[in-house]
Amino acid sequence: MQRAVSDESKALRRSQLLDAATRVFAEKGYHATTIADVARAAQVSYGSVYWYFDSKEALFRALMSDCESALRDHVDQALRTPGSDDAMAPFRAAVRAAFEFFEANPPLVKLLFRDAQTLGRGIEAHLVGIYEGFVSDIERIVVPAQEAGTVVDAPSRMVAFSIAALVGQIALRRSSADDGFDAGQVADFVVNLLLNGLKPRHELVAWG
Amino acid sequence: MQRAVSDESKALRRSQLLDAATRVFAEKGYHATTIADVARAAQVSYGSVYWYFDSKEALFRALMSDCESALRDHVDQALRTPGSDDAMAPFRAAVRAAFEFFEANPPLVKLLFRDAQTLGRGIEAHLVGIYEGFVSDIERIVVPAQEAGTVVDAPSRMVAFSIAALVGQIALRRSSADDGFDAGQVADFVVNLLLNGLKPRHELVAWG
Amino acid sequence: MQRAVSDESKALRRSQLLDAATRVFAEKGYHATTIADVARAAQVSYGSVYWYFDSKEALFRALMSDCESALRDHVDQALRTPGSDDAMAPFRAAVRAAFEFFEANPPLVKLLFRDAQTLGRGIEAHLVGIYEGFVSDIERIVVPAQEAGTVVDAPSRMVAFSIAALVGQIALRRSSADDGFDAGQVADFVVNLLLNGLKPRHELVAWG
Amino acid sequence: MQRAVSDESKALRRSQLLDAATRVFAEKGYHATTIADVARAAQVSYGSVYWYFDSKEALFRALMSDCESALRDHVDQALRTPGSDDAMAPFRAAVRAAFEFFEANPPLVKLLFRDAQTLGRGIEAHLVGIYEGFVSDIERIVVPAQEAGTVVDAPSRMVAFSIAALVGQIALRRSSADDGFDAGQVADFVVNLLLNGLKPRHELVAWG
């Protein structure tokens, strides 16, 4: 019993730290953020951070892994939700889900698409892996669509890559500065751009 | 006249430093690069860097400005080169020119799209300005195309933004790791994705 | 009576900690050893160490005191064991006993002759005291031998000092790295070196 | 010219640092000494230490190497100085020279015989090498003496080892606390102890 409480408490503290770290890293960037900043934001003492994480890098890695899981969960759930019978439906749903997720979690966007690329070699491999996983998830939706003839027959990886790039980068810019556009409007625009841009035939979607 | 020689010499040294800095910053990232790294790469002494630039940040700013100029020049030239009479021609030319430029200068891509976003508040404003300039340049091509009815009638800034995002991000990924695709192939794909994606009507471009 | 059990139990735990600490300190040295290391080696929890000892230093002091007692006991017993009638017999027995003791307890040697000298001022006094006690014990054997005319008539403290130095240092080196010699062989050599070296007259001991 | 001055100046600063470090390390021990202590003692700024040495460990290594060179030089010179024709003369001269050197440089003694043994694995190899060099030097004097029949026919390495141990340890104790004896007196005592102790026959040296 006491054990369970302890475990819960430990997990709680850990996630408090993770939350605080997400905020601070997103705001200031990986390099400009100090462990002291994180500790202050989480309202724990300096050394406590090291009780839960081995190093600044380990903390960041944990953060990224959490981002990845959350994103995948969100997209997976969107795909499981029944929509129209349209062959494009899952495609549309996935892109939109990813976009929505990013819009709802600006800090995560910054961490995933901005900071993830400015770290040392060791950690970069880990993060490239996360990004590749994201692209692969998209690819798994692209391939059936290509087989169904609803998406252009270019190399699936290239297609997935482009989608990830566009969605991620748009989200990143929007997380950094307000561009004055409504989130739904942008989502529509991006989804249509992709759906039309990747169409193999003349069945264009009507612009919102 | 000694003055002239001196000025030339100074400009020469400065550009040597800039070249070296571009390489080193691109390879290691802004934060991981030290002034000593730059000096070593440029084969000048440690403190000389400060004769030509006020600070590490100033050096980076100069770098970015050079990137911007070079990119603009390249795109401008592509636009001035006569092509087909197609109303889409300038649009296609500009996108392709930007993409080509990025492919040819991987270090610049990294600096512009990766490091530019992980700096402190002060410098960020400057860099956001550069990026905005890039987007505005694109916008200036988008607007006439929209007026000519060849590009979807979404807010021009949003359109320009998306183009910048897609082209930049694809270039960034390709500069970091080989994705196994041919540059021309990718350029075709991206241009077609955009042209089709942004089409207002059913005039789809044939896929390469 | 529960008290008695408790006391026993406490003493037991204490000695488990002491054993573990001896091993860890000997292996890694005083400074490189953390309380966590000791706790892990003793298979008790982190903070428990502080239930039995006031501080890291106190733990080390306790260790050293134990070393001292054990060494004294061993030498005393050797002196009580009847040997030849030779006036040199106790002398020989004591040196050999000390050497044997050190050979049998490499960790203690390291603690006594290596770590004991690299500590802060406070603890040093305590440890110098222990070492002085060791030298005094030797001196108590030297003096009668000098009075009997079997040991050179140099200041007894200097004589005792030299013996302690030679025996201790040889043992230390042997505890750190194998020199390829047999323990008995070395003991003979050292004893003979001392017996001959300290002889006042021409009654040399035959070399083994 | 300017180069020469610069080199001189650099060497000078380096040796100032080395001197200061020797003093501080000897006084407080390796672990208790901070880089700030060394900088303060050398009256240079904190970071300057790192201009001349890569790390605290590198500084200590340089120190030890210097100790070794100085000791060897001193002993070599003593051996080159012509003395009596006695077959034992070089032997006596070497032991005495080593002892004198240690007496004259208490900090070095502490560094060589005390701190050298409490460091991490990496540096330990280096230091063991230095100590082995010292022992080998002694061995080179012992072997001829054994061949000439003036030193007991025990394994030469064991003999050399014992000499190093006795001389080093006596010097160490004396460097830590005044034992009230005159340096010359102790030197005589140690030399005679060794000469007599290692004699193969009854040709005892008269005690001073």
Next chain:
DNA sequence: AATGAATGAGGATTCATTCAT
């Protein structure tokens, strides 16, 4: 102009010790 030595603030990490449970 150029050099490279000097400076010191800043930051990650460790770890002895305390404390709530």
Next chain:
DNA sequence: AATGAATGAATCCTCATTCAT
């Protein structure tokens, strides 16, 4: 008694920047 989380002072090292020559 025992646990392990919490604390924060201490310390090594880095590196942008300055400065004497």
